[in-house]
Amino acid sequence: MKETSMKMSLAEQQRRHRSIIVISFLFIGIIVAFLISMNTGVIRMSPLDVLKTLFGFGTTQQHLVLFDFRLPRIIISILIGMGLAVSGAVLQALTRNALADPGIIGINSGAGMVILLFVAFYATPAAAPVYLLPILAWAGGGIAALLVFIISYRKHKGLSSNRLVLNGVAISSGFSAVTILVSLRINPEQYQFVSTWIAGSIWSKDWNYVIALLPFIVILLPFVYYKSQTINVLNLGPPMATGLGAAVAKQQIWLLAAAVGLASSCVAVSGSIGFVGLIAPHLARRLVGQRYQTLLPATALVGGLLVLVADTLARWILQPAEIPTGIVVAVIGAPYFLYLMFRTKG
Amino acid sequence: MFGKSRKLIVVLLSVMVLSLVLAACGGNKENNEGSSNTAATESASPSPEATETAAAPTEQKLTDGLGNEVTIPANPQKIIASYLEDYLVALGVKPVAQWSVPNGIQDYLQTDLKDIPTISYDLPFEAVTSFTPDLLILGANSTVEGGKYEQYSKIAPTFVLGDEVNSDWRKALLKIGEVLQKKNQAQKVLDDYEAKAADAKTKLQAAIPDQSVAALWLVANKFYVVSDKLSSGAVLYNDLGLKVPNVVKEISASGTGSWNEISLEKLADLDADHLILINSDKSTGSEALKDPIWQSIPAVKNGHMYEYEAASSWLYYGPVASSQMIDNVLKDIAK
Structure with missing residues (x-):
C-alpha cells in the first residue's frame, strides 16, 4: 500500500517535471516564432535591422513597418490564439466532448451573421466607426451562445452537455443558413468583404485592436486558470462533481460566460478562425496530460504559437499577397485532425 | 461509426486539397522586381x-x-x-x-x-x-x-x-x-471623349440605323449580359445611343450588377441584331459556344457576332476603356 502511493507520487513528480519542460519549450517556441515573424514580410529587414529599429535607430520606413504593421499583428495573433484555445479547452471540459470548440456554441456563425446583416443593410462598412464591426461581432457571438445556453439549461439539473452540443449545432446551422440566404442578395463587393471576414483574415491589425482585445485576455485567462481545479472536477461529469461538493450549475455558468467572452472577443477582431479552439487543447493534452492546472497554460501557449505561425506563413507563402490566416490554420489543422481520427480508431 | 468518421475524413481531405489548390493557383503570378x-x-x-x-x-x-x-x-x-x-x-x-x-x-x-x-x-x-x-x-x-x-x-x-x-x-x-x-487636362480628356462618342453615334446611326446590340460575357460556361445602364452598357446604350434589346432591358430591370447572369432559355429569346461576346473561356475551349441554342441565336446565325478577349477593355470602366470600346464598335460593327 505504502509502496504504490510512493510510486504514484514519483510518477506524479515526473509528470510535473515534464510539464514544466514542455511549457518552457512552448514559451521558447513563441519567442522564436515572434522573432522570425518580425523578420517576415515584403520589405526585407535583417534581424540586425529589426534590433536597431526596436531600439529606435531604424529609418522612418523601418519604424513604420515594424511598429505599425508587424508588431500589432503579431501580438493580436498570439492573443487570439490564446483566447480561442483556452475557450476551446474550457468548452471541451464543460461539454465533456472532445470535439467541442467555440464554433460549436454558435459564436462564429452568430458573429458572421451579424456582420453580414450589417454589411447587407449598410452598404459601406468603411464609413462606420472602427470599433463598430468588432462590437457587432461580439454581440452576435454572445447572442448565439446565450440562445444555446438558454435552450440547454434545465432548472435543478444545470447544463446538460449533450443538449449544449446538439443545440449549438442546431443554432449554428440556423445562423449559417440565414447568412447564406442573405449573402445571395448582396452585391459582389460586399460579398467579398464578408467572405474574407468569414475566412478569418486578421484584418484589424493596428494597436487600437490590441488595446480592445487585451482586457478580455488579461482578465479572463487568469480567471479561468483560477478555476482550473473546478474544471478538473467538472470534467468528471455533473453527478460526480456534485458528489465532490461542487456547485455545478453555478460554476458551469461562470466558466461558460468566460469561454464565450474569450471566444467572441477574439472572433470579433480576427474574423472566424476555426480549428484553433479544437486542436490546441488536444495537442496540449497530449503534451502535458489532463490536469487543467498545467493543461490550461500549455493550451494557451500552443494556441498562441499555432496562430502566430499560421499568420507568419499566411504573410510569407504568397508574397506579396496575403492569404487569410484562418485558411492556413485549417490547412495545418485538417491533417492533424485526420491523424487524430485514425489514432483514436486504432 | 466507421462510416461516419470515414465520411468526415473524406470531407476534411477534400477541404485540404481544395485549399491547397486554391493556394497553388493563386501563386504563379509573381513579380519579383518589387524593390x-x-x-x-x-x-x-x-x-x-x-x-x-x-x-x-x-x-x-x-x-x-x-x-x-x-x-x-x-x-x-x-x-x-x-x-x-x-x-x-x-x-x-x-x-x-x-x-x-x-x-x-x-x-x-x-x-x-x-x-x-x-x-x-x-x-x-x-x-x-x-x-x-x-x-x-x-x-x-x-x-x-x-x-x-x-x-x-x-x-x-x-x-x-x-x-x-x-x-x-x-x-x-x-x-x-x-x-x-x-x-x-482632365476636362479636355472628357471633352474629347464626348466628341468622339457623338461622332461615333452619328456614324452608327448611318451604318446600322435602328439596330440593337447586346454585350455578353462568357465565363465558366455561363453567360452574363451587361446592364443597360452600367459599365460597358453605359457606353453602348447611353454614349453611342444603340438600341437596347428587350431581353437586356428585362434582365437589367431585375438584376443589380453590371453583368447579370442570363439563362440559356433567355438566350434563345435574345433579339439583338448584333452581339458582342467577351470570351473568358477561350483557354478552356469555349464549350458553351457549341451549344445548339447558342448556334440558333439570330445574330450568331447571321454572322453578326463579334468576339473579344477577356483582356480587352470591355470588362472595365473608365475613359480609356470606354474609348477603346468605341473603337471596337466602329471597327467591327459599323464597317
Missing part, C-alpha cells in the same frame, strides 16, 4: 505636355470622399492609384505600381503601363510601403474599411474617391484631375 529602387527609376515624371501647370504647382489641401482632409504634395512622383490606372493613363501619368489579382492585370492598359511593377489588389501595407509612394489614390470606400485609412495615411497622403464618385468615371476623372492639379 523600391527599380520602382523609383521606372516611374517617369508626369507627361511633358502638362502645359497648364505653367504656374508652379503648390501643395494643396483637399477633402476626400470620406471627409478626410488630405494634404496633397505639389508634384507627386510616386503615385499608387490601384484600379484607377485608367484615369492616370488618360492623364498621361505613370503610377509607381499597378493593380493586379493573382491571375491577371489590366491588360488593355499595358501599352502604357508596360514594365510597371504590380501590387496586389488588396494593397497590403508592407507592399505599399515598399514602393515608398508619395500619394495614394483609392476608389471604393471598402478599400479602407476597418481602420485601414489611418494606416495608409501613415505611409503617404491618402485620397479616397468614395463610392459615389468612384462609380461614375466622368466624376472620378475630374476629381483625379483636381487631385493631380491637371484639371484642364
Whole structure:
C-alpha cells in the first residue's frame, strides 16, 4: 500500500517535471516564432535591422513597418490564439466532448451573421466607426451562445452537455443558413468583404485592436486558470462533481460566460478562425496530460504559437499577397485532425 | 461509426486539397522586381505636355470622399492609384505600381503601363510601403474599411474617391484631375471623349440605323449580359445611343450588377441584331459556344457576332476603356 502511493507520487513528480519542460519549450517556441515573424514580410529587414529599429535607430520606413504593421499583428495573433484555445479547452471540459470548440456554441456563425446583416443593410462598412464591426461581432457571438445556453439549461439539473452540443449545432446551422440566404442578395463587393471576414483574415491589425482585445485576455485567462481545479472536477461529469461538493450549475455558468467572452472577443477582431479552439487543447493534452492546472497554460501557449505561425506563413507563402490566416490554420489543422481520427480508431 | 468518421475524413481531405489548390493557383503570378529602387527609376515624371501647370504647382489641401482632409504634395512622383490606372493613363501619368489579382492585370492598359511593377489588389501595407509612394489614390470606400485609412495615411497622403464618385468615371476623372492639379487636362480628356462618342453615334446611326446590340460575357460556361445602364452598357446604350434589346432591358430591370447572369432559355429569346461576346473561356475551349441554342441565336446565325478577349477593355470602366470600346464598335460593327 505504502509502496504504490510512493510510486504514484514519483510518477506524479515526473509528470510535473515534464510539464514544466514542455511549457518552457512552448514559451521558447513563441519567442522564436515572434522573432522570425518580425523578420517576415515584403520589405526585407535583417534581424540586425529589426534590433536597431526596436531600439529606435531604424529609418522612418523601418519604424513604420515594424511598429505599425508587424508588431500589432503579431501580438493580436498570439492573443487570439490564446483566447480561442483556452475557450476551446474550457468548452471541451464543460461539454465533456472532445470535439467541442467555440464554433460549436454558435459564436462564429452568430458573429458572421451579424456582420453580414450589417454589411447587407449598410452598404459601406468603411464609413462606420472602427470599433463598430468588432462590437457587432461580439454581440452576435454572445447572442448565439446565450440562445444555446438558454435552450440547454434545465432548472435543478444545470447544463446538460449533450443538449449544449446538439443545440449549438442546431443554432449554428440556423445562423449559417440565414447568412447564406442573405449573402445571395448582396452585391459582389460586399460579398467579398464578408467572405474574407468569414475566412478569418486578421484584418484589424493596428494597436487600437490590441488595446480592445487585451482586457478580455488579461482578465479572463487568469480567471479561468483560477478555476482550473473546478474544471478538473467538472470534467468528471455533473453527478460526480456534485458528489465532490461542487456547485455545478453555478460554476458551469461562470466558466461558460468566460469561454464565450474569450471566444467572441477574439472572433470579433480576427474574423472566424476555426480549428484553433479544437486542436490546441488536444495537442496540449497530449503534451502535458489532463490536469487543467498545467493543461490550461500549455493550451494557451500552443494556441498562441499555432496562430502566430499560421499568420507568419499566411504573410510569407504568397508574397506579396496575403492569404487569410484562418485558411492556413485549417490547412495545418485538417491533417492533424485526420491523424487524430485514425489514432483514436486504432 | 466507421462510416461516419470515414465520411468526415473524406470531407476534411477534400477541404485540404481544395485549399491547397486554391493556394497553388493563386501563386504563379509573381513579380519579383518589387524593390523600391527599380520602382523609383521606372516611374517617369508626369507627361511633358502638362502645359497648364505653367504656374508652379503648390501643395494643396483637399477633402476626400470620406471627409478626410488630405494634404496633397505639389508634384507627386510616386503615385499608387490601384484600379484607377485608367484615369492616370488618360492623364498621361505613370503610377509607381499597378493593380493586379493573382491571375491577371489590366491588360488593355499595358501599352502604357508596360514594365510597371504590380501590387496586389488588396494593397497590403508592407507592399505599399515598399514602393515608398508619395500619394495614394483609392476608389471604393471598402478599400479602407476597418481602420485601414489611418494606416495608409501613415505611409503617404491618402485620397479616397468614395463610392459615389468612384462609380461614375466622368466624376472620378475630374476629381483625379483636381487631385493631380491637371484639371484642364482632365476636362479636355472628357471633352474629347464626348466628341468622339457623338461622332461615333452619328456614324452608327448611318451604318446600322435602328439596330440593337447586346454585350455578353462568357465565363465558366455561363453567360452574363451587361446592364443597360452600367459599365460597358453605359457606353453602348447611353454614349453611342444603340438600341437596347428587350431581353437586356428585362434582365437589367431585375438584376443589380453590371453583368447579370442570363439563362440559356433567355438566350434563345435574345433579339439583338448584333452581339458582342467577351470570351473568358477561350483557354478552356469555349464549350458553351457549341451549344445548339447558342448556334440558333439570330445574330450568331447571321454572322453578326463579334468576339473579344477577356483582356480587352470591355470588362472595365473608365475613359480609356470606354474609348477603346468605341473603337471596337466602329471597327467591327459599323464597317
